[in-house]
Amino acid sequence: EVQLVESGGGLVQPGRSLKLSCLASGFTFSNYGMNWIRQAPGKGLEWVASISSSSSYIYYADTVKGRFTISRDNAKNTLYLQMTSLRSEDTALYYCVRSVDYWGQGVMVTVSS
Amino acid sequence: DIQMTQSPSFLSASVGDRVTLSCKASQNINKYLAWYQQKLGEAPKLLIYNANSLQTGIPSRFSGSGSGTDFTLTISSLQPEDVATYFCLQHNSWPGTFGGGTKLELK
Numbered sequence: 631e632v633q634l635v636e637s638g639g640g641l642v643q644p645g646r647s648l649k650l651s652c653l654a655s656g657f658t659f660s661n662y663g664m665n666w667i668r669q670a671p672g673k674g675l676e677w678v679a680s681i682s683s684s685s686s687y688i689y690y691a692d693t694v695k696g697r698f699t700i701s702r703d704n705a706k707n708t709l710y711l712q713m714t715s716l717r718s719e720d721t722a723l724y725y726c727v728r729s730v731d732y733w734g735q736g737v738m739v740t741v742s743s
Numbered sequence: 744d745i746q747m748t749q750s751p752s753f754l755s756a757s758v759g760d761r762v763t764l765s766c767k768a769s770q771n772i773n774k775y776l777a778w779y780q781q782k783l784g785e786a787p788k789l790l791i792y793n794a795n796s797l798q799t800g801i802p803s804r805f806s807g808s809g810s811g812t813d814f815t816l817t818i819s820s821l822q823p824e825d826v827a828t829y830f831c832l833q834h835n836s837w838p839g840t841f842g843g844g845t846k847l848e849l850k
Contacts, residue, residue: 675841677841730792731792731798735785736786
């Protein structure tokens with residue numbers, strides 16, 4: 631069974647940093663591109679960042695480019711999202727997504743003073 | 744970015760009804776369209792990929808069609824457990840973009 635378990639969320643002040651993790655199991659992690667997708671409270675879904683299976687290709691939404699870094703450790707079956715210079719508009723539920731098929735339960739990030 | 748427009752935003756239907764949801768892309772996305780179901784407090788669940796392929800384990804009352812810019816999700820006979828929000832995703836080009844969703848309720 632495919633499982634994606636996010637962690638690392640919480641309440642953080644504007645301008646600070648936070649690092650999200652996503653532990654994958656039930657499939658060969660190193661074979662799949664992975665994504666972070668977020669949903670702000672009461673808003674639609676936004677594709678945040680993507681990374682290919684071998685980390686050769688990385689993409690960021692314009693809204694986070696230069697502030698967020700996606701990475702992965704295939705030996706640890708883990709996807710990461712390093713978030714810096716956080717803003718109130720980054721407040722959202724962050725989902726770890728395998729390709730386009732399986733989604734984690736999400737982790738909440740709240741940016742507020 | 745490619746804009747995805749879903750309609751209707753809200754839909755009220757009865758058990759057993761045939762329900763049709765629409766998703767339109769602002770430009771050609773070939774068949775790279777996925778449909779998801781999201782129930783309150785749960786993660787989205789993939790129903791349809793590549794516009795018309797049923798994801799493993801999804802009931803056959805769900806079906807998808809379309810290509811290019813116009814796509815449809817059909818529920819052939821609505822069941823109570825189908826109450827949810829449905830949204831589409833295009834992944835033909837970066838960044839993937841989502842429709843605004845259709846909230847489906849029972850009449």
